[in-house]
Amino acid sequence: MGRTGEPLSPLYRWYIYAIHGYLCEVLFTALCAFLAHRDWRFQGVSSVWALFIYGTCSLALERLYVRLGASCGLLTRGVLYTLCIYLWEFSTGFVLRRFGACPWDYSHFPYNFMGLVTLEYCLFWFFGSLLLEKVVISNALRLRLDATWEAPTARPGPGAKRKQN
Numbered sequence: 001m002g003r004t005g006e007p008l009s010p011l012y013r014w015y016i017y018a019i020h021g022y023l024c025e026v027l028f029t030a031l032c033a034f035l036a037h038r039d040w041r042f043q044g045v046s047s048v049w050a051l052f053i054y055g056t057c058s059l060a061l062e063r064l065y066v067r068l069g070a071s072c073g074l075l076t077r078g079v080l081y082t083l084c085i086y087l088w089e090f091s092t093g094f095v096l097r098r099f100g101a102c103p104w105d106y107s108h109f110p111y112n113f114m115g116l117v118t119l120e121y122c123l124f125w126f127f128g129s130l131l132l133e134k135v136v137i138s139n140a141l142r143l144r145l146d147a148t149w150e151a152p153t154a155r156p157g158p159g160a161k162r163k164q165n
Helices: 012-035 050-071 074-098 119-142
Strands: none
Touching: 012 074, 012 119, 050 074, 050 119, 074 119
């Protein structure tokens, strides 16, 4: 039987989390545009900064998930994840705003703080973080690179002579 492979490196997992977060944001903004304007083109938007933001935050949430494990209830983990997300969203937004590069502005929401975070998205972040834990993080941590895998060798073309034993 083959050996079990090496777990994915943090960089590979960061990449999975970054792409997942980016895709979710594009789908979320497309859904919001559809619900608000009945835009059947279903066009979502994001920023290239979202890759760094989602990848890094999800890697931090992964570390929290590993540390808390079964010692913490689902509700408590969800609240902690949501707090971490708000802290990260505010921090990255604050830095990006200094450079005129912050792609979001929640100033039009009644419960916003400095236009960088808003309580209106609290439930989305709460349930989204639990889905991230249950679907993405738990599976990314289980992924392995097979140590026994080898690249397939090229097959001879139809006119090539076959080696005889």
